[in-house]
Amino acid sequence: MIKTDVLIIGAGPTGLFCAHQLGIIGLSCEIVDNLDKVGGQCIELYPDKPIYDIPAIPECTGEELTDNLIKQIKPFNVNFHLNERVEEIKKINTRWSVKTNKNKEFDVASIVIAGGVGSFEPRKFPLKESKKFEGKSLFYSIKDKTIFKDKTISIFGGGDSALDWAIELSETSNVNLIHRRDGFSGAESSVQKVKELNKKGKIKLFTKYQIDKIIGDKEIELVKIKHDDGEIKEIRSDYVLGFFGLVMQLGPILEWGLNIDKKKVDVNTENFETNINGIFAIGDICSYPGKLKLILSGFHEGALAARGCFKYAKPDEKLRFEFTTTSKAAQERLGIKK
Amino acid sequence: MPKITYISEDNKTITVEVQNGLTVMEGAIQNDIPGIDADCGGGMSCATCHVYVDENWLAKLPQKEDGEEDMLDMAFEPKKNSRLSCQLIVSDELDGLIVNTPSKQG
Numbered sequence: 001m002i003k004t005d006v007l008i009i010g011a012g013p014t015g016l017f018c019a020h021q022l023g024i025i026g027l028s029c030e031i032v033d034n035l036d037k038v039g040g041q042c043i044e045l046y047p048d049k050p051i052y053d054i055p056a057i058p059e060c061t062g063e064e065l066t067d068n069l070i071k072q073i074k075p076f077n078v079n080f081h082l083n084e085r086v087e088e089i090k091k092i093n094t095r096w097s098v099k100t101n102k103n104k105e106f107d108v109a110s111i112v113i114a115g116g117v118g119s120f121e122p123r124k125f126p127l128k129e130s131k132k133f134e135g136k137s138l139f140y141s142i143k144d145k146t147i148f149k150d151k152t153i154s155i156f157g158g159g160d161s162a163l164d165w166a167i168e169l170s171e172t173s174n175v176n177l178i179h180r181r182d183g184f185s186g187a188e189s190s191v192q193k194v195k196e197l198n199k200k201g202k203i204k205l206f207t208k209y210q211i212d213k214i215i216g217d218k219e220i221e222l223v224k225i226k227h228d229d230g231e232i233k234e235i236r237s238d239y240v241l242g243f244f245g246l247v248m249q250l251g252p253i254l255e256w257g258l259n260i261d262k263k264k265v266d267v268n269t270e271n272f273e274t275n276i277n278g279i280f281a282i283g284d285i286c287s288y289p290g291k292l293k294l295i296l297s298g299f300h301e302g303a304l305a306a307r308g309c310f311k312y313a314k315p316d317e318k319l320r321f322e323f324t325t326t327s328k329a330a331q332e333r334l335g336i337k338k
Numbered sequence: 339m340p341k342i343t344y345i346s347e348d349n350k351t352i353t354v355e356v357q358n359g360l361t362v363m364e365g366a367i368q369n370d371i372p373g374i375d376a377d378c379g380g381g382m383s384c385a386t387c388h389v390y391v392d393e394n395w396l397a398k399l400p401q402k403e404d405g406e407e408d409m410l411d412m413a414f415e416p417k418k419n420s421r422l423s424c425q426l427i428v429s430d431e432l433d434g435l436i437v438n439t440p441s442k443q444g
Contacts (some may be wrong), residue, residue, distance in 0.1 A: 033367070045383045065443045117377040123444055126415045180416055185408030210416075228418065245412035247386065247444030248377050262367075263375070291443075293379040 002079075004028045005313035006306075007098050007108040009086050009253075012040020014283030014298030015114035016069040021306035024330050027313050029112075031078060031117050032100060034085045034119035039066035040293075041116055044246060044270030044316075055296055063296070075335040081165050085119055089279075094312070096278060096303060106157075109312040110278040114298070115285045118248035125242050129214050138222040138240045141207070142292045148173045152236055154223050156211055157243035160181070163190040165241060176235055178206045178225055209233065214240060261287065271308030272301045276314050280305040340433035344371045344389075345440040356374045362437060363387040363423035364422040373439030380424040382406060386424040388413040392436035399426060414442045 006022055008015045011033035022029045038041055042051075042062030044075050050059050060068075081104060088099040089111065100107040122140035124130065130138055142165060149172045155162050158179040168176045177194060184191045197203040212226040222236045237336035245296035250263050259266040259275045264287035267273060284293050291297070310319045324330045331338075340354035343431030344363050346352075354416075366374040366387075375386035380404050391399060396419050406425050410416045423437065 024420070041378075041383070047379075061340060123414065126442070159408075180411060181407070183404075183407065185411055245385070250443075263377070 001105045002030060002032050003107045004040050007029075007032065007086075007106050007311050008112045008114055008116035009033075009041060010116055010283070010285075011035070011038040011080060011082070012114060012298075013042055013065060013069055013295050014116075014281060014302050015112070016066070016073060017093050017299045018112055018114060018282060018302030018306055019076065020069075020073045021303045022309065023024075023073060023333055024324060025079040025306060025310060026321060026329065026333060027309060028076075030106065031080060032079065032081045032084050032086050036083050038070060038080060038082070039063070042066050042118055046275070053294060053296065056176070057226050069257065070151075075333065085251065087200075089185060089256055108144075109307055110280065110309045112302075112309065113281040113285055114283045114302070115250075115253065115275075115277065115281075116248065117263065117284055118253070120246040121249050122242070123244040124249045125211055125214075125240075127211060130240075131219055132243075133214060133216065133240070136218075136297040137216070137238065138214070138242070140244075145169065148239060149257070151238040153239045153241060154174070154178060154235060155241045155243070158185055159243060159245065160190065161187040161243035162186065162241075163194055165243070166203055167193050167197065170197050174204075175202070176204045176206060176237065178209050178211070180208065180210050182207045186273045191289070204235075206233070206235075211240075211242075222255055262280070264291075265299075270304070272305040273308050280308055295326070340428050340430060341432075342428065343436040344430070346373050346375070347439065349392060358429050360428050361424050361436065362426040362428060362432075364415065365428060366439075367416055369415055371420065371439075372442060373443070374423060375443040377444075379399045382424060385409045385413040385422065387444070388416070388440055388443060389398060389423045389437040390417055390424075390440065391419045392420050392438070393419060395432075395435050395437075398431065414440055428443065 005027040006029040008029055008031045013029045018030050025073050043066055047063040084100040084102050087101050090097045096108050151176040154176040155166050156178050166175050169175050198205040208228045209225040213224040214220050222234050224234050265281040267281050267286045269288050272282050274281050282305050283298035341353050342356045343353040354369040363376050377386045378384035406422050410420050
């Protein structure tokens, strides 16, 4: 059981800055995120793409923004629980008991949901039969690449994951790479490498084809792929891999009794608390009149939600408004020595 | 105001008026039209506002940017007439546009 003042769900920019604001006012927090790294959509969707609308930062990438936020909260020694999803919350007297899918338990005064548009999950094949093979001979991510040795693998997709795995697995396996068009969205150097390997016969390339059917009893035997012009090809495959990026699912949050409309949680704009006392929602996941899905709005929401958390964490204390430029307490918390 | 028609996978047809300058995605969200999620809010970074454009309209639409085509790789069951509705800006020229929403967005 981990006891802390606030549990933040989501390690995107909004969650990170909220941790900073909690730290400044002297509250402790821990952050849970379903992804394997910190940064949320910034890191998962656009690490290299420039952002131009962070106040006082004319231009930075998603990765730079994340790195700077991590640096900014360093003094507060915030613990991250990555690869973990919050499953259950339960009110116990005045506090919340929170459980993750890995059975970790938290005892907190309040919860801040900064979950973006939900947890990222791999986008799957549109075929019914794909489910029966999933996790056995059909995968959306690779945990153990040794199982593919000397086997025939059909990889679907045209982004970096599809290309990188096609290149890597081509060293030890027979690789078919199937993509819906001639162009690829992955890095140009990888595209060139795939084309080279294709010429050398190391990778079989099928473009303008999409998956049509997967055939097999317990294990996959072959996949049928369909060309844009309707032609169908059968290719023998031991394994099928699909790399179509990630989709966001709201998941267990739907079951907590929050007012949710169109995958967004209703909040007030005074402190971004939801209809349930002690549960706040900030960033892309929250909804109120005039809501803008901008990172800078998330920062503002996090600052106010942090103050909203104070009365639950320290009911007997009064929060005084202070500036970091002049507050001795805030500077001590930031570890600034004078 | 231009009229945009959204047809769902089970053939339910909804026609709404959408202001010039809004996107076909925004037209759907504002009018509670099911089948378009638009998780990222129009940033061309999620492919959950994917639509199939009526064949008669396909050639009349502005060309796709590279980023849209890249994102469509991630869409659920993309076809030749696939577009991201957040990239289709409503104008008088698009009055009468018909789009079909897919069975799933993700």
